[in-house]
Amino acid sequence: MSAASWLLALLQALLFIAAAPLLAAWVKRVKSRLQNRRGPALLQPYRDLRKLFAKESVVAHTASPLFRAAPYVVFAATCLAAALIPLVAAQLPTAAVADVIVLVGLLGLARFFLALAGMDVGTAFGGMGSSREMLVSGLAEPALLLAVFTLAMSAHTTNLASVIDYVGRADFALRPSFMFAFGAMLLVAVAETGRVPVDNPATHLELTMIHEAMILEYSGRHLALMEWAAQLKLMIYGVLVANVFFPWGIATELTPAALGMGLLAVTAKLALLGIALALSETVLAKMRLFRAPLYLNVAFLLALLGLLSHVILEVGA
């Protein structure tokens, strides 16, 4: 591991963090177009973040120190998770620091503090959001881990870079285990990033909120960090789906041409995923909260089927 590759990993992480608001803006814009609206400009989230960072932060009298620390923990854990994911190039040294289970753990750490922050001020909406978030994630996280395990067992490693390398090298074949895992991963990604049909990021009705209810009391720079972390999370799941299941184009060597190719490929894949997400959000309605467990059970079962079909059908063969 040379210093150059560490530097490249750092640059990739910075690019990831910087690009996250853009993906959110892209989804919003496509969605607006589908609804015959013009929609905000692609740079709008950046302007929002700048404005929030420049504003005073209002903290409730009843808030504890945890309320003010939580945005930093949530942001740091999400950034770190983002830094672990191969975006442009696969073989970077960050993958050795933490594998894909740690990645899920870091997202769990961010969620833990987010849910605690929701309960901190002591309002009804905050507690409601935390309770629902823990329900959704409590059912989604096992499905996510199982989907990941399917890949990890096929590749005989939990190192994300090696998994991508393995999937990229393998001859293209419709493996049943991968199909199931892919389905589970998609469902989980939608649920975990708080999109329709599990949660609605654009809702204005408090009673239906999950993620928004937890951050109701935040303002100013704290809110900016929370919003940025949420956008990062969307990007994390997007890149996971795009690069793990379809690792085409990702740079396997560190030459400028390969890296440029990798950047182009991941941009195209994310743009397509964004369109798919906007489409599904346009045609689907948000579910009642107690339909969400059913939806997540489907994800869990798909993931379990994927894992079982791998160990039964593919290992011996």
Add this chain to the structure above:
Amino acid sequence: MAIHLQFALGSILTLLAAALLGFTCGQHSSRLRRLYFVLIGVAGVLALLAGLGALNTAGPVSVELPFGLPWLPWQVRLDALSGFFLLPIGLVSIAVSLYGPGYVREFAHGGDPLAVLGGFTGLFIIGMSLVVLADDAFLFMVAWELMSVSSYFLVAFQHEQAANRRAAFLYLLMAHIGGLSILLGYGVLAGFGHGFDFDSLRTAELSPLWATVAFGLAFLGFGMKAGLVPLHAWLPEAHPVAPSHISAMMSGVMLKVAVYGFIRFVFDLIGTLQWGWGVAVLAVGSVSAVMGALYALQQNDIKRLLAYSSVENIGIVFIGLGLSLVFLSSGHHLLGVLALVAALYHALNHALFKSLLFLGAGAVLHASHERDMEHMGGLLRRMPWTGLFFLIGCISISALPPFNGFVSEWLTFQAALQAWHLESGVLRSLVPIAAAMLALTGALAAAGFVKAYGVAFLGQARSRHVRRAREVSPGMLAAQAWLALLCLLLGILPVPVINLIDAVPVQLFGSGLEQATAHGWLWLTPIAPETASYSPLLVLLALALVGGGAYWLLKRFGLPGTRRADAWDCGFSAPDARMQYTGTAFSQPMRRVFRPLFRIDEAVDGEGEGRRYRLQVSDRAWALLYAPVASGVQRAARRITWLQSGSVRAYLGWSLATLLALLWVIS
């Protein structure tokens, strides 16, 4: 005699002195009380040194004590496995010695006899240490009973309340059924091994069927003590009613002693392992983990919540042990060792964070006299240090990086992910299902501890007692700080810890887990660096760097500061403490999703103004297992009441008949 064995025996002697001191002059003066806790602390340090010594020594050391039966003197042996389980005893004893003086002060003014508390605490720790050190079945059972009986008195300490007496009786009963089962298990081994010392038991040649019988008895007995589902129902009754530092010892350490007994019996004494046992252990462990986490989520009594979470964590330990049995019995030596190390690591972690959390709950109880979370709230601002340490405990137990709970679950996952090595398709598909259950457990545990921390420590105080709570004494904080620090250290430095634990598989099976620690102290690589690696210290540093960097940047360039105002709450009326989400409300969605697994009694009583909402969530194990057994015993007892005729002649006749029958059996 080797120095670390001397430490171990010195620890027991110190505890004996402490117990005598406790019994004779427990409640006389605060100075003697302090001396008592100093003795406990010294014993803890000695046990810790003994354990570390044993883990760093190549072979076992043993000595014969001049007690016991004439033909069977007590054999004491200290090997790596015993040494490893001396660590939690020592570490938690040290914490208790710091915590105790402040905590028991309130009992000194009440009517509760401190002599009982002090004396039996000493005996209890002696019992646990002797179980770990015993090298013959006789001493093992004596020590086991000492541990069970002395802890009975601790559970029954506050016996004025009927519920506590009932819990203590249930505890005693279950301890003895479990003890009987263990005794029979040793009996089976001794029948084939011609002797009661462990060396003879090891050489016993058992047929597979008898080996399975012995395994089943041991699994039943030790599993009952460890609190595995469906035999767990006594545990959440008994552990919470003891004083909090005793709850910490019972959940944190005594359950580990049961795990020790199981490992000693199955991995060391029985001999040839069978894969079917592994499947049984894996299944019971998975169910315990999930059920424990689900039930923990539904509790509103903070100590009951912690007790149910012990069921969950013991389940995780047994998942590791089950994986180890599966791999070892199918010839995958290295993977079996990995799973065993993961289980041991989790056992040690659980001892630390569960003790930490029980001590934190005790501090809250001490400061507010409140155990019901529905009456708490806002404690973080009133008790900032306890709040911080409790938060560390919550993060650790929820298996989140970079704390210690995550490392052991990560290792367990790594072992489970090697299931593709197995030849049998059935096993290959069972292991991933256990991994799925473990994943579900982790998420549910996180939800449970968000609830515990959010309802108790965040928000606004829901009762007067809690509003007036103040931070506890420095000694009690020091105990929590000690355990919280260990949680962090075991989380970020797994490689030195595994180097220590490694002595256990090396002495049991002849080879260890060299590859896990082969890449320096920074990198944990359980199988090979290309398979999986984790560097928690770097993760922690990166977290601190990004979080601290963001904070610094905003401080440096962010223009306006922070203003305090009323909570916004979407512009509704100013929120008060009663409008907060309660613990019951928090867990309602999960209750609804997993409804068939609970027994829920939910109703609205009364009419008009006096309406009351009533909700009781109880354990299905009561109705499914405990109640039928209890009523069966009663029925059987009623059946044979005709024996009790009241006439002495009839009783003598029965005695004679029994004597004759026994003589006939023997001859």
